[in-house]
Amino acid sequence: xxxxxxxxxxxxxxxxxxxxxxxxxxxxxxxxxxxxxxxxxxxxxxxxxxxxxxxxxxxxxxxxxxxxxxxxxxxxxxxxxxxxxxxxxxxxxxxxxxxxxxxxxxxxxxxxxxxxxxxxxxxxxxxxxxxxxxxxxxxxxxxxxxxxxxxxxxxxxxxxxxxxxxxxxxxxxxxxxxxxxxxxxxxxxxxxxxxxxxxxxxxxxxxxxxxxxxxxxxxxxxxxxxxxxxxxxxxxxxxxxxxxxxxxxxxxxxxxxxxxxxxxxxxxxxxxxxxxxxxxxxxxxxxxxxxxxxxxxxxxxxxxxxxxxxxxxxxxxxxxxxxxxxxxxxxxxxxxxxxxxxxxxxxxxxxxxxxxxxxxxxxxxxxxxxxxxxxxxxxxxxxxxxxxxxxxxxxxxxxxxxxxxxxxxxxxxxxxxxxxxxxx
Amino acid sequence: xxxxxxxxxxxxxxxxxxxxxxxxxxxxxxxxxxxxxxxxxxxxxxxxxxxxxxxxxxxxxxxxxxxxxxxxxxxxxxxxxxxxxxxxxxxxxxxxxxxxxxxxxxxxxxxxxxxxxxxxxxxxxxxxxxxxxxxxxxxxxxxxxxxxxxxxxxxxxxxxxxxxxxxxxxxxxxxxxxxxxxxxxxxxxxxxxxxxxxxxxxxxxxxxxxxxxxxxxxxxxxxxxxxxxxxxxxxxxxxxxxxxxxxxxxxxxxxxxxxxxxxxxxxxxxxxxxxxxxxxxxxxxxxxxxxxxxxxxxxxxxxxxxxxxxxxxxxxxxxxxxxxxxxxxxxxxxxxxxxxxxxxxxxxxxxxxxxxxxxxxxxxxxxxxxxxxxxxxxxxxxxxxxxxxxxxxxxxxxxxxxxxxxxxxxxxxxxxxxxxxxxx
Numbered sequence: 001x002x003x004x005x006x007x008x009x010x011x012x013x014x015x016x017x018x019x020x021x022x023x024x025x026x027x028x029x030x031x032x033x034x035x036x037x038x039x040x041x042x043x044x045x046x047x048x049x050x051x052x053x054x055x056x057x058x059x060x061x062x063x064x065x066x067x068x069x070x071x072x073x074x075x076x077x078x079x080x081x082x083x084x085x086x087x088x089x090x091x092x093x094x095x096x097x098x099x100x101x102x103x104x105x106x107x108x109x110x111x112x113x114x115x116x117x118x119x120x121x122x123x124x125x126x127x128x129x130x131x132x133x134x135x136x137x138x139x140x141x142x143x144x145x146x147x148x149x150x151x152x153x154x155x156x157x158x159x160x161x162x163x164x165x166x167x168x169x170x171x172x173x174x175x176x177x178x179x180x181x182x183x184x185x186x187x188x189x190x191x192x193x194x195x196x197x198x199x200x201x202x203x204x205x206x207x208x209x210x211x212x213x214x215x216x217x218x219x220x221x222x223x224x225x226x227x228x229x230x231x232x233x234x235x236x237x238x239x240x241x242x243x244x245x246x247x248x249x250x251x252x253x254x255x256x257x258x259x260x261x262x263x264x265x266x267x268x269x270x271x272x273x274x275x276x277x278x279x280x281x282x283x284x285x286x287x288x289x290x291x292x293x294x295x296x297x298x299x300x301x302x303x304x305x306x307x308x309x310x311x312x313x314x315x316x317x318x319x320x321x322x323x324x325x326x327x328x329x330x331x332x333x334x335x336x337x338x339x340x341x342x343x344x345x346x347x348x349x350x351x352x353x354x355x356x357x358x359x360x361x362x363x364x365x366x367x368x369x370x371x372x373x374x375x376x377x378x379x380x381x382x383x384x385x386x387x388x389x390x391x392x393x394x395x396x397x398x399x400x401x402x403x404x405x406x407x408x409x410x411x412x413x414x415x416x417x418x419x420x421x422x423x424x
Numbered sequence: 425x426x427x428x429x430x431x432x433x434x435x436x437x438x439x440x441x442x443x444x445x446x447x448x449x450x451x452x453x454x455x456x457x458x459x460x461x462x463x464x465x466x467x468x469x470x471x472x473x474x475x476x477x478x479x480x481x482x483x484x485x486x487x488x489x490x491x492x493x494x495x496x497x498x499x500x501x502x503x504x505x506x507x508x509x510x511x512x513x514x515x516x517x518x519x520x521x522x523x524x525x526x527x528x529x530x531x532x533x534x535x536x537x538x539x540x541x542x543x544x545x546x547x548x549x550x551x552x553x554x555x556x557x558x559x560x561x562x563x564x565x566x567x568x569x570x571x572x573x574x575x576x577x578x579x580x581x582x583x584x585x586x587x588x589x590x591x592x593x594x595x596x597x598x599x600x601x602x603x604x605x606x607x608x609x610x611x612x613x614x615x616x617x618x619x620x621x622x623x624x625x626x627x628x629x630x631x632x633x634x635x636x637x638x639x640x641x642x643x644x645x646x647x648x649x650x651x652x653x654x655x656x657x658x659x660x661x662x663x664x665x666x667x668x669x670x671x672x673x674x675x676x677x678x679x680x681x682x683x684x685x686x687x688x689x690x691x692x693x694x695x696x697x698x699x700x701x702x703x704x705x706x707x708x709x710x711x712x713x714x715x716x717x718x719x720x721x722x723x724x725x726x727x728x729x730x731x732x733x734x735x736x737x738x739x740x741x742x743x744x745x746x747x748x749x750x751x752x753x754x755x756x757x758x759x760x761x762x763x764x765x766x767x768x769x770x771x772x773x774x775x776x777x778x779x780x781x782x783x784x785x786x787x788x789x790x791x792x793x794x795x796x797x798x799x800x801x802x803x804x805x806x807x808x809x810x811x812x813x814x815x816x817x818x819x820x821x822x823x824x825x826x827x828x829x830x831x832x833x834x835x836x837x838x839x840x841x842x843x844x845x846x847x848x
Contacts, residue, residue, distance in 0.1 A: 143559030274695050290557060307713070
């Protein structure tokens with residue numbers, strides 16, 4: 001069984017190492033050995049230390065490698081949209097199965113890849129694209145075969161989770177925690193994709209598509225990052241027994257789907273609340289199975305390589321058995337609803353004048369929008385007061401309109417913060 | 425594809441319901457419909473309400489049903505050792521694949537079943553035997569194919585987790601929390617199998633066997649239940665930022681394996697600490713994947729049926745493709761080490777005379793056994809003092825010997841409690 005590897009960076013190096021170290025175990029599980037046919041890299045002549053790969057296997061011509069007749073499986077670890085998409089579709093058109101960790105491509109244009117796999121009758125596996133080593137996509141598409149998933153809620157970005165964890169643990173500001181993440185190698189030089197939620201949104205699209213057997217692209221995902229999360233938001237969360245997390249949330253009700261990424265407060269008793277640092281976790285609710293959660297390292301060469309190897313074994317076994325996993329090519333055509341239709345809860349902090357009647361006026365605004373209040377706390381300060389309101393479930397549109405009108409009340413000096421509350 | 429169902433209680437009823445409701449989805453995923461060939465029950469004539477099964481499919485003769493030539497897959501949900509073992513081995517000898525949730529049989533005599541499956545060239549799947557709907561066994565045996573698991577640590581018994589959660593939340597005694605569990609249907613009339621750890625030990629044996637590809641039976645598992653856990657143990661745990669959980673822990677180092685079930689303190693920051701009520705969770709450490717956790721409902725008809733259906737689809741697909749999952753028939757022959765060789769930490773509370781020199785004498789006992797102390801706290805009370813010691817890692821044998829000798833010190837009135845500390 002011959003493997004073509006595209007890319008030999010952090011993850012690819014670990015894949016090569018595992019293929020080498022576990023070769024006899026892998027051969028026993030598949031029924032025949034896995035053999036590296038070639039490794040496409042930008043600089044084939046680069047010194048790669050003691051990597052157990054003969055020099056002559058390296059090539060700069062990925063397109064030629066994926067077209068070779070003797071290659072059975074292509075492992076794509078280059079990332080990005082092009083030329084990865086061309087290489088993958090070329091490989092599949094030539095009858096090769098594909099294992100990839102390319103979340104950007106899957107989220108932007110997964111339909112093209114799935115259709116190409118279905119047309120060619122080959123496997124497309126991508127466990128490594130979401131939450132690295134956490135066995136997540138396989139359970140979603142195999143273990144829950146006879147069940148119906150209604151909700152997926154997860155922490156799928158390690159950088160932002162590290163930042164929010166530090167803010168919670170130390171009271172640091174966002175800027176301080178971001179600096180620390182950069183110093184420790186958890187944030188990239190340009191952290192935009194992480195802190196603005198783009199990375200999480202791509203993963204949310206992949207998860208929602210798999211969970212609900214429908215097509216969701218990154219453009220369908222409502223997205224807010226964590227740059228506006230303040231130390232006082234984190235402190236307010238703690239005061240009500242919550243922590244702040246950047247969540248990706250996808251729900252299904254009937255033929256309607258919602259998919260969103262935003263910071264939210266969740267109770268410390270919720271299993272996701274204990275997911276700290278660079279770890280990832282995804283919570284799944286299914287009709288029969290109930291609530292499930294999957295937790296693990298969300299990034300890193302070795303964890304991601306572990307996921308790639310798991311896929312590689314499955315794909316290789318399928319090829320040997322003449323089988324494939326075809327379920328992703330059958331789609332329901334579910335509508336993705338806009339954010340305004342999502343039901344959620346809000347935690348709202350208002351700086352208000354410390355005088356009688358403020359609460360009554362604020363409460364009337366909530367009532368006018370049919371938003372039911374769960375708790376109110378009013379704390380007098382030097383010359384003003386802090387009014388903190390937590391609502392019951394309402395549509396995001398109603399909640400947003402409520403906040404807009406609250407800001408116009410004469411006694412409201414400032415809307416200090418607004419954050420969604422989940423997992424109650 | 426014809427299915428014989430053995431047992432139609434809580435879980436079997438849900439399996440029938442899901443087979444019926446999801447029949448077109450299942451047929452699409454497998455490539456052909458799943459059809460019930462018969463249901464073996466003790467009382468075939470019993471009124472089963474609106475269960476969507478024709479009367480004539482019920483039979484009291486399970487042995488005849490599993491011997492029928494037209495049956496492809498047997499789903500065993502009867503439990504217990506015999507006659508379940510005979511039915512399963514008969515089915516496999518006749519070329520049928522088997523899906524079972526029978527943890528007692530797998531833990532007591534899994535080797536017989538695995539050997540029978542290997543000899544007959546059929547599948548044996550048992551996701552439902554551990555932690556109900558949590559997709560756990562499939563990731564262990566498929567997703568982590570190219571990796572090496574070093575540790576499995578889990579909460580796998582819902583009854584004891586409910587009891588310990590209530591003790592933590594309300595300060596209740598063990599007896600009070602057990603009563604409450606009984607009232608709410610979380611504890612059986614005879615709760616021995618749960619509270620003495622037998623159920624968790626059976627699951628520990630199954631998990632260790634799968635994780636390390638070796639043979640472990642329930643008799644190999646060191647076992648302590650939770651009947652001795654006191655309200656003051658729970659309070660002490662809280663004081664040091666911990667909660668008390670009944671853990672199953674299996675480790676592998678080289679060719680040595682340890683498998684144990686006992687109550688232990690774990691830090692509230694540990695992901696398992698947030699697993700409350702009747703929920704289950706299992707923590708897995710693998711060389712490449714790092715730390716993973718799987719969480720979900722540990723019992724219940726619908727969750728368990730969801731796991732059975734997932735297995736059923738996998739087995740049916742394998743049959744249709746002429747494939748099977750054979751990896752469990754290849755075993756490493758690893759030695760299971762005795763509890764004394766396990767390294768762990770202890771939390772020890774001593775009632776001591778409130779006088780100078782007590783701490784020095786106690787510290788000397790620890791030193792004599794090469795047990796390093798992490799923290800000591802001494803609180804004076806009316807006429808005595810409470811000395812609380814938390815150790816660093818040491819062998820269980822050294823820790824036990826230390827405690828035995830501490831109890832003999834003149835100034836020690838009583839060893840108030842001893843509990844292992846994990847997850848640090």
